Amino acid sequence: MDPDARTAVPAGDVPPSRRGFLGWVAALAGTFVASVAGIPVAGALLTPLRRRAGELGFVRVAWLENLPEGRAVRASVISAQQDAWVRRPPMALGTVWVIRRGDAVTAFSSVCPHLGCGVEAAGDGFACPCHGSVFDLEGRVLGGPAPRGLDPLEVRVTGGGERSVEVRYRRFAVGTSERREA
Amino acid sequence: MNRGSRLADWLEERASARSALRWALDEPVPGGARAAYVFGSALLALALVQLVTGLGLALYYTPSEAGAWSSVFWIQTQVTLGWLLRGLHHHGASAAVVVAALHLGQTLSFGAYRRPRELTWMLGVLLLLLLLAFALTGYLLPWDQRGYWATRVATSMIGTAPAVGGSLERLAQGGEVYGTLTLTRFYALHAIALPLVFLGVVLLHVALFRRHGVTPPPGVGVAQRAGAPVGTDRFWPRQASLDALASAAAVLVVLLLAVKGHGAPLEAPADPSRAPLPRPEWYFLALFQLQKIFQGRLEPVGTFFLPGLAVAALFLLPFLDRARGRGFHERRAVLALAGLGAVALLGLTAAALLADARDPRVAAARQESESAAARAKELAAHGIPPEGPAFMVANDPPERGRRAFASECAGCHAPGVAGERKAPDLAGLFSLDWVREQIRDPDQPNRFGATKLKGKMDAFGRRLSPERIDALARFVHARRDPVRVDSPPDPALDEGRRAFARVGCAECHALVRGEAKDGPNLYDYGSDRYLRALVEDPGSPLFFGKHNEMPAMRGRLAPGELDAVLVYLKTLEALPLYGGGRPGS
Numbered sequence: 001m002d003p004d005a006r007t008a009v010p011a012g013d014v015p016p017s018r019r020g021f022l023g024w025v026a027a028l029a030g031t032f033v034a035s036v037a038g039i040p041v042a043g044a045l046l047t048p049l050r051r052r053a054g055e056l057g058f059v060r061v062a063w064l065e066n067l068p069e070g071r072a073v074r075a076s077v078i079s080a081q082q083d084a085w086v087r088r089p090p091m092a093l094g095t096v097w098v099i100r101r102g103d104a105v106t107a108f109s110s111v112c113p114h115l116g117c118g119v120e121a122a123g124d125g126f127a128c129p130c131h132g133s134v135f136d137l138e139g140r141v142l143g144g145p146a147p148r149g150l151d152p153l154e155v156r157v158t159g160g161g162e163r164s165v166e167v168r169y170r171r172f173a174v175g176t177s178e179r180r181e182a
Numbered sequence: 183m184n185r186g187s188r189l190a191d192w193l194e195e196r197a198s199a200r201s202a203l204r205w206a207l208d209e210p211v212p213g214g215a216r217a218a219y220v221f222g223s224a225l226l227a228l229a230l231v232q233l234v235t236g237l238g239l240a241l242y243y244t245p246s247e248a249g250a251w252s253s254v255f256w257i258q259t260q261v262t263l264g265w266l267l268r269g270l271h272h273h274g275a276s277a278a279v280v281v282a283a284l285h286l287g288q289t290l291s292f293g294a295y296r297r298p299r300e301l302t303w304m305l306g307v308l309l310l311l312l313l314l315a316f317a318l319t320g321y322l323l324p325w326d327q328r329g330y331w332a333t334r335v336a337t338s339m340i341g342t343a344p345a346v347g348g349s350l351e352r353l354a355q356g357g358e359v360y361g362t363l364t365l366t367r368f369y370a371l372h373a374i375a376l377p378l379v380f381l382g383v384v385l386l387h388v389a390l391f392r393r394h395g396v397t398p399p400p401g402v403g404v405a406q407r408a409g410a411p412v413g414t415d416r417f418w419p420r421q422a423s424l425d426a427l428a429s430a431a432a433v434l435v436v437l438l439l440a441v442k443g444h445g446a447p448l449e450a451p452a453d454p455s456r457a458p459l460p461r462p463e464w465y466f467l468a469l470f471q472l473q474k475i476f477q478g479r480l481e482p483v484g485t486f487f488l489p490g491l492a493v494a495a496l497f498l499l500p501f502l503d504r505a506r507g508r509g510f511h512e513r514r515a516v517l518a519l520a521g522l523g524a525v526a527l528l529g530l531t532a533a534a535l536l537a538d539a540r541d542p543r544v545a546a547a548r549q550e551s552e553s554a555a556a557r558a559k560e561l562a563a564h565g566i567p568p569e570g571p572a573f574m575v576a577n578d579p580p581e582r583g584r585r586a587f588a589s590e591c592a593g594c595h596a597p598g599v600a601g602e603r604k605a606p607d608l609a610g611l612f613s614l615d616w617v618r619e620q621i622r623d624p625d626q627p628n629r630f631g632a633t634k635l636k637g638k639m640d641a642f643g644r645r646l647s648p649e650r651i652d653a654l655a656r657f658v659h660a661r662r663d664p665v666r667v668d669s670p671p672d673p674a675l676d677e678g679r680r681a682f683a684r685v686g687c688a689e690c691h692a693l694v695r696g697e698a699k700d701g702p703n704l705y706d707y708g709s710d711r712y713l714r715a716l717v718e719d720p721g722s723p724l725f726f727g728k729h730n731e732m733p734a735m736r737g738r739l740a741p742g743e744l745d746a747v748l749v750y751l752k753t754l755e756a757l758p759l760y761g762g763g764r765p766g767s
Binding site: 014025026027029039040043044046080082084087 | 242252257426565
């Protein structure tokens with residue numbers, strides 16, 4: 001159109017009540033378009049809040065028959081790990097101490113609750129080679145700087161013939177008397 | 183004064199917000215608001231939906247050979263509403279092409295390309311080409327069979343261009359193979375370069391549109407020039423609400439398509455070794471059909487000349503149209519030509535769709551790709567190895583076995599060029615039909631007819647009734663589970679058991695574990711163990727002994743490979759026999 005016609009245009013003759021109605025129609029339609037695009041994007045953005053970090057299930061660390069009675073044995077936790085869609089081949093995640101008493105098994109993380117060194121078996125219990133914390137076979141602190149006992153791990157024994165000892169491996173924060181997952 | 187208008191004043195003083203809004207909304211619409219004007223806004227709305235959903239997809243998408251399909255599969259199955267995100271983005275592209283065509287048709291028929299709007303029009307044609315570039319680059323990104331092959335064919339087409347074709351194709355491919363570097367290149371174009379260019383051109387296009395205003399229908403323009411009073415609207419609220427409704431309708435259609443298809447299709451991961459029947463997305467089917475028409479030396483006509491001519495004509499339309507006025511009648515030549523072009527486009531697309539609907543190969547290929555996709559997704563649900571989904575599929579035991587069979591076994595077990603065969607056909611292996619045929623005529627060409635075993639076993643079809651053979655076959659077929667059928671003896675197999683002894687089978691075939699006679703030991707004939715032992719060492723006295731011709735596969739195949747071949751062989755049992763052979767046929 002001609003540039004001068006632009007200024008000569010009269011105001012739209014839409015009555016006020018109809019203006020309001022049309023305004024609502026436009027706003028509703030606009031909101032609909034924005035929601036259709038926005039809601040799934042919000043879903044994608046907020047997905048991490050819904051998906052918990054993949055907690056490790058139980059991992060077999062030993063056969064029950066192979067464990068000596070009443071003595072601590074170090075076992076490796078070897079498990080496949082998933083990062084998003086990638087399933088990585090089995091790798092060692094850490095080591096645990098397992099102690100068999102009859103058909104029951106207890107397990108402790110080998111991470112020292114003081115500053116995270118690896119505790120060793122010593123005498124009738126465990127000792128940390130770094131700062132000298134000492135624990136008994138039940139994981140209680142007998143001496144040294146450790147603020148709490150060794151961290152127990154959930155254990156289950158499954159299978160009929162050859163029974164497997166399975167541990168749910170977790171990591172705990174070190175240096176605190178309170179036990180919480182890292 | 184309420185808080186809202188105080189905020190508006192504050193913004194007005196600092197950013198002229200209210201004036202800007204008023205300027206935007208008070209745009210004059212000569213001739214009044216019209217449904218015909220809605221397509222531009224609807225297209226803009228669709229483009230914004232593409233931008234926003236594309237952003238959501240980019241949170242997860244990984245442009246690499248190992249990560250592309252996997253991340254799309256992850257979006258589809260693991261991300262909250264990820265399937266909807268994919269579906270909106272996928273179908274939104276189709277909707278944008280449709281609305282762009284409508285927008286083009288409307289502005290062309292109203293003569294909106296004429297002076298002084300030539301540049302607005304040419305920028306619009308450029309936007310249409312950019313839209314198609316978005317579609318082409320985006321189609322490859324899932325790296326599934328469909329996108330891979332469709333895009334590969336498209337880049338090969340570029341390669342046939344005279345003189346510069348080869349270099350252009352290498353530029354598109356990005357690396358030495360069609361792979362990760364192709365993906366990073368297409369992704370950078372699709373998600374960064376094209377959006378930036380598109381946005382800039384859209385801004386120019388819209389700015390020029392505002393400069394010259396909407397083009398009313400030719401009749402209104404004539405009346406206006408004649409000085410007659412012409413009703414004029416402002417953009418707000420009539421045209422704005424029409425535009426908003428049209429945008430919502432377009433997005434609603436996209437939403438419904440996305441929900442109906444539960445997202446967008448995802449075929450099996452790209453496999454460079456196996457081409458399905460590649461087909462482009464529907465809006466490129468006309469080009470595809472054109473190539474079927476122009477073959478041999480005429481190929482460039484369909485690939486480059488005609489499409490190039492059409493695009494050039496569209497682009498230069500403002501200068502090609504020599505009509506004196508904007509009226510429909512005055513421009514009948516242009517309108518007729520444009521109509522002809524549209525009909526040709528639709529006709530070619532319809533012809534391509536029709537040809538595919540009639541072609542049984544297309545249906546078969548579609549079925550095959552559906553089952554391959556289903557299997558790939560089943561495997562991927564358990565996690566994808568770091569090597570990627572193509573590796574995952576290739577190492578799926580039946581597939582790996584099929585490949586190993588093709589290279590190690592098919593030389594004898596599949597028909598040669600003249601249809602001759604050196605070893606038994608294995609379709610239906612160890613099924614009841616298979617056993618029955620073996621007893622009826624072991625020397626038929628599909629069995630041992632071409633081997634040293636020919637004539638070693640009687641063709642019982644000549645001596646025994648079909649019922650007798652059936653009973654024998656049932657007895658032998660049940661050997662795969664000897665413990666279950668023999669202790670205590672299953673009375674349903676008694677007739678076959680008696681026949682086995684009476685007609686002389688037992689003279690050559692032992693039924694006791696480990697006992698060697700002249701023919702194969704049938705203790706657990708057809709079981710997994712039997713199959714493995716037979717494949718590992720067919721020359722053992724428990725199998726074909728001195729009559730054997732087949733190489734022992736123990737040591738010849740890697741252990742994992744042998745397992746895979748066995749898995750594959752077991753899938754053959756479900757196949758119908760070669761030639762559909764049945765007793766007496």
